[in-house]
Amino acid sequence: MLKLDILVLSVHPDDAELGCSGTVLKHIAMGNKVGFVDLTRGELGTRGSAEIREQEATASAKILGLAVRENLELPDGFFENSKEYQLKVIAAIRKYQPAIIITNAYHDRHPDHGRANELVEASAFLAGLRKIETYDDQGELQEAWRPQHVLHFIQDNYIRPDILIDITDYWDKKIESIYAFGSQFYNPSWEGEPQTYISSPEFINVVAARASEFGKSIQVKYAEGFTSRKILGVDNLFNLK
Numbered sequence: 001m002l003k004l005d006i007l008v009l010s011v012h013p014d015d016a017e018l019g020c021s022g023t024v025l026k027h028i029a030m031g032n033k034v035g036f037v038d039l040t041r042g043e044l045g046t047r048g049s050a051e052i053r054e055q056e057a058t059a060s061a062k063i064l065g066l067a068v069r070e071n072l073e074l075p076d077g078f079f080e081n082s083k084e085y086q087l088k089v090i091a092a093i094r095k096y097q098p099a100i101i102i103t104n105a106y107h108d109r110h111p112d113h114g115r116a117n118e119l120v121e122a123s124a125f126l127a128g129l130r131k132i133e134t135y136d137d138q139g140e141l142q143e144a145w146r147p148q149h150v151l152h153f154i155q156d157n158y159i160r161p162d163i164l165i166d167i168t169d170y171w172d173k174k175i176e177s178i179y180a181f182g183s184q185f186y187n188p189s190w191e192g193e194p195q196t197y198i199s200s201p202e203f204i205n206v207v208a209a210r211a212s213e214f215g216k217s218i219q220v221k222y223a224e225g226f227t228s229r230k231i232l233g234v235d236n237l238f239n240l241k
């Protein structure tokens, strides 16, 4: 069994790259095992296709050094925070037994993001209840498992973060992982294709501006921000930045 330290559960392939890939790279460099389970294949995306995005997701997973990346193939745009989908997310959480889950922003411009956040939060709690039965790929009953923390990254809407993580050393690699999604972001060879909110050259400037604004708050160049439904603590005051 592959046990992960951090499991990132986000709805569209590329959300995690935008929201938390710097933090992921940093923790992998520290020796942690990190994997992504994308909830959908992003098949409603204006540009590209599910197949193209699958290749892009695989390329990005290599850049990031993920231990695993899989896809639950829930219906993009139409999944719900319902028992049917919760059971699938619960099975993924129990499969990898992560200490920490990272998921989408709790509210955002794209309604899938907030809905994914609710689905993952509910599933992370329910995964700890042993009377909810789920089965692994071999048909074996899975053990109950509840992560210690569920953190939410920040996407399009500005949300005041609860914590910030310095990702300065991993900035270039983060950008490289984002551009692995050549169908989604600015790409001169896709000129003539429909343009979207995220495909303009300015979009990446906004990503950089956000990371730089968060970084300024803790006197570093770039940072990623996260929120949590639970109040978070630190061991001692000198671990605060």
Ligand SMILES: [Zn+2]
Pocket (backbone or CB within 6 Å): 011, 012, 015, 110, 113
């Ligand atoms: Zn998204």
